[in-house]
Each structure stands twice: as C-alpha cells, then as structure tokens.
Amino acid sequence: MHAMQYRITLPADYDMGIIRRRVESRGHLLDGFPGLGLKAYLIRERGGGGGSPVNQYAPFYLWNTPQGMNSFLWGPGFQGIVDDFGRPEVEHWTSLAFEHGPAAGAVPRTATRRALPVPPGEPPAAAVDRALGTVRELAATPGVHAAALAVDPRRWELLHFTLWEHTAPAGAGEHYEVLHLSAPEQHTLQTGRHW
Structure with a gap:
C-alpha cells in the first residue's frame, strides 16, 4: 500500500464553493478506480x-497497487488537476500500517494529518x-473510521492519517473536512502492520 497526497494552497479570498462543486460533480469518477483503496477529498478553509x-x-489517497497510482498520475484524472491548478508537488509515503476503526461503516466527515520527523539520534525501528x-x-x-501510518524514508518523516465520523478532537493534527470518500478497494486494504 502507498499513501499519496497533494496539497493545493489557494488564495485567502478564494471561493471554496468552487472546490465543493468540483468534488460534487467529479468525485464519483474514482468510486470504482482499480487499485485505489480510498481517496478522501479534503479541504481546509481559512478561518x-x-x-x-x-x-x-x-x-x-491510499493505493492498493502501484499500477493504480501510476494509472491515476499519468492519466486524465491527475491531468485535470494540472490543467486547473498547475502541477502540484505530490507527496508519497510507504505504508506501515492500516486499521479500521469503530466507525468504519459510517461516512467520514473530517480527517486529520500529522507528520512527525524521526529524530536524528533515534533508531528508526x-x-x-x-x-x-x-x-x-x-x-x-470511538468515532474513528480508519487510521493509517506511513513513512517517507528520504526525509525520515512518519505520517499519521485518520478519518473521523464527526469532528476530530483538538490536537490530533491538521484538520480537514471530507467532501467525498471514494473507497472502491477499502475492504482489501491490508490491516495491521505491513511487514
């Protein structure tokens, strides 16, 4: 499994309704995408x-296969992002663990992302x-839909990503609103640690 995210920061006065309408009209296009475990369409609004x-x-994104990730990145899906917003930096991490939470059957409304460096003197393991x-x-x-852990060994960064049924608690990381969840292969994402 591979984790992937691109974060497109928009002007302070940007009408986020444009993004909401974009997801409403296009989000379903990945609901059956081969190799995709899940895609959470996330936004943050200033203030x-x-x-x-x-x-x-x-x-x-949590990808079940590199072929699925490659099909998206080199296909029309990602090209739509490039056409509309320019080419964003795509962050990606190797998966370490994935777990379903008590609210796995619910529709997640929020997400948190927390990136932590592995301290230089600490053994990575x-x-x-x-x-x-x-x-x-x-x-x-309670309230957790799913939780994932991934690592970028180039930067020695651990990434915690959590989907929540309702509002995530304070201190859990950067907070996002989930506009849509495409999860065609979520049921086949490997649970537990990934080695």
Missing part, C-alpha cells in the same frame, strides 16, 4: 471550524514501533 490559516484542497502503538490506539478510538 473555518478547524482553525486553518489557509484555504487548501488536499486529496489524500524504535520510532516506527512507537508510531505503530499510536495508530492502534487511534483505531480503537
């Missing part, structure tokens, strides 16, 4: 309920073990 300092469109414990705890929390 909104999550306390965001920016307007941002920031879809987050120790940092990952600690993070695995955190993702298991998160996944057992």
